[in-house]
Amino acid sequence: MAAKLKSHGIGGVLLKWTSEWLRDRRQRVGRPIRGVFFSDWLSVISGVPQGSVLLLIPSLYINDLDHGAQNWILKFADDTKIFSKVSSPEDRLRLQHDLDILVQWSEEWHMLFNVGKCKFMHFGRTNPNNDYYMSNQKLETSNCLEKDLGVMISI
Numbered sequence: 001m002a003a004k005l006k007s008h009g010i011g012g013v014l015l016k017w018t019s020e021w022l023r024d025r026r027q028r029v030g031r032p033i034r035g036v037f038f039s040d041w042l043s044v045i046s047g048v049p050q051g052s053v054l055l056l057i058p059s060l061y062i063n064d065l066d067h068g069a070q071n072w073i074l075k076f077a078d079d080t081k082i083f084s085k086v087s088s089p090e091d092r093l094r095l096q097h098d099l100d101i102l103v104q105w106s107e108e109w110h111m112l113f114n115v116g117k118c119k120f121m122h123f124g125r126t127n128p129n130n131d132y133y134m135s136n137q138k139l140e141t142s143n144c145l146e147k148d149l150g151v152m153i154s155i
Contacts, residue, residue: 004109006058049107065105069098080113092130115139119146121153 025044068072071084084095
């Protein structure tokens with residue numbers, strides 16, 4: 001995390017304080033039903049804390065995710081979408097290149113995509129319905145109703 005903060009020009013006391021605040025994080029879950037039950041404490045070994053007093057950290061962490069990409073990429077905490085019009089072989093290559101850029105970023109910053117959850121939606125009657133890949137895994141194509149950030153989307 002310190003390397004990512006340094007890459008955004010954060011240093012000195014602020015970097016030290018933030019690094020200390022994020023070090024050795026632990027979490028547990030509580031269930032307030034018929035008394036309060038808590039799970040055991042577990043170490044948090046990855047990820048960016050959301051909903052904390054450091055609200056800018058998730059944004060800073062993913063700010064450069066789309067560096068070098070040519071298509072429109074929508075970033076929201078741990079949710080990423082890429083939008084592209086594909087009507088030629090060059091467009092398909094451009095989109096695949098951008099997917100490769102996302103994977104490269106995720107590997108560099110140790111924040112890997114769960115490729116099994118990544119899906120593709122093709123819109124339009126003339127869409128060539130190409131296959132796309134992340135980390136050498138073919139992305140699942142969805143042609144039905146999908147829930148995305150609480151919004152239902154269908155083709």
